Amino acid sequence: MSLSFEDTATTDSNTTSAQQAQKKRLINGWHVDVNQLMPLKYRWAWEHYLNGCANHWMPTEVPMTKDIETWRSNKLTADERLVIMRNLGFFATAESLVGNNLVLAIFKHITNAECRQYLLRQAFEEAIHTHTFLYIVESLGLNEREVFNMYHEIPSIQKKDDFEMQLTSAVLDPDFSTESFEGMQQFLKNLIGYYIIMEGIFFYSGFVMMLSFHRRNLMTGVGEQFQYILRDETIHLNFGIDLINGIKAENPQLWTPEFQAHIIDLIKQAVELEIAYAHDCLPNGILGLNAEAFRNYVQHIADRRLERIGIAPLYHSSHPFPWMSETMDLSKEKNFFETRVTEYQAASNLNWD
Ligand SMILES: [Fe+2]
Numbered sequence: 001m002s003l004s005f006e007d008t009a010t011t012d013s014n015t016t017s018a019q020q021a022q023k024k025r026l027i028n029g030w031h032v033d034v035n036q037l038m039p040l041k042y043r044w045a046w047e048h049y050l051n052g053c054a055n056h057w058m059p060t061e062v063p064m065t066k067d068i069e070t071w072r073s074n075k076l077t078a079d080e081r082l083v084i085m086r087n088l089g090f091f092a093t094a095e096s097l098v099g100n101n102l103v104l105a106i107f108k109h110i111t112n113a114e115c116r117q118y119l120l121r122q123a124f125e126e127a128i129h130t131h132t133f134l135y136i137v138e139s140l141g142l143n144e145r146e147v148f149n150m151y152h153e154i155p156s157i158q159k160k161d162d163f164e165m166q167l168t169s170a171v172l173d174p175d176f177s178t179e180s181f182e183g184m185q186q187f188l189k190n191l192i193g194y195y196i197i198m199e200g201i202f203f204y205s206g207f208v209m210m211l212s213f214h215r216r217n218l219m220t221g222v223g224e225q226f227q228y229i230l231r232d233e234t235i236h237l238n239f240g241i242d243l244i245n246g247i248k249a250e251n252p253q254l255w256t257p258e259f260q261a262h263i264i265d266l267i268k269q270a271v272e273l274e275i276a277y278a279h280d281c282l283p284n285g286i287l288g289l290n291a292e293a294f295r296n297y298v299q300h301i302a303d304r305r306l307e308r309i310g311i312a313p314l315y316h317s318s319h320p321f322p323w324m325s326e327t328m329d330l331s332k333e334k335n336f337f338e339t340r341v342t343e344y345q346a347a348s349n350l351n352w353d
């Protein structure tokens with residue numbers, strides 16, 4: 001895949017900044033020079049970029065001593081260890097799939113400089129997230145092959161990843177183009193598959209499971225890292241929703257009743273894959289969590305995501321883990337982050353979902 005400079009038209013020096021900004025398009029906007037960030041048109045993309053930068057953190061800044069002690073002790077049951085291992089296994093490669101999809105599939109087709117600026121920031125955050133799993137595996141002395149190969153070996157993880165990888169392959173097809181109606185719908189499907197389903201649904205039961213340990217004062221270093229990841233992913237999700245809704249607004253012909261029905265079908269499939277994954281992580285349940293509660297949780301989360309892209313909720317399930325909202329709220333409080341990472345936290349308004 002080569003970067004095509006001939007696609008970047010030179011801008012007319014007689015037009016005003018406002019006129020230049022108006023010409024920008026999220027996709028198929030090659031008539032505007034994608035190398036010129038200013039004048040900004042999509043301020044939301046720039047805001048998400050600034051929020052991402054304000055939240056900068058590194059996994060190695062989180063102390064792991066207590067986690068190592070706990071992992072080596074007999075404080076964790078076999079069922080608890082299974083929950084932790086399955087989630088590390090899922091996230092270790094899911095973060096790479098998201099990063100690869102951004103860089104290889106999405107970036108090329110987004111024809112807007114401010115959105116590309118955000119994608120570059122997000123890609124780095126995905127690298128930090130993958131780095132986190134290497135750091136956890138090394139700190140706890142886990143079997144690296146077992147963790148990083150789990151997406152080939154555990155069927156419930158493999159099914160979630162296969163679901164996503166098919167969406168990447170469709171965009172990587174040499175014949176793919178966003179110039180056709182079908183191509184634009186396929187691209188929108190990729191964005192919904194990654195931002196709404198992967199980062200907005202598939203990640204969330206893992207967040208609940210891992211943060212439930214933190215809540216019990218167990219594996220607090222890993223828990224803190226998951227809180228930072230959750231905070232980053234909240235912005236990824238919000239950017240994705242703005243991007244999807246922006247493309248819909250610029251290309252309203254794409255959002256046909258058939259396409260919406262197809263998206264609803266994808267969400268239903270994803271919800272079932274996620275419920276199966278929760279059962280696989282929690283065959284016997286652990287303190288405060290059982291697999292059945294995840295049916296309600298995943299359905300509740302899916303409804304919230306659907307609403308954000310203009311589709312009516314499907315499930316109307318209740319939220320079984322009210323403490324998750326408290327955990328998210330806590331992260332906004334000034335003194336919550338006790339490690340040096342706090343220093344990166346500038347005065348920004350975190351927009352939790
Ligand atoms: Fe991530």
Ligand SMILES: [Fe+2]
Nearest residue numbers: 098199233236
């Ligand atoms: Fe992400």
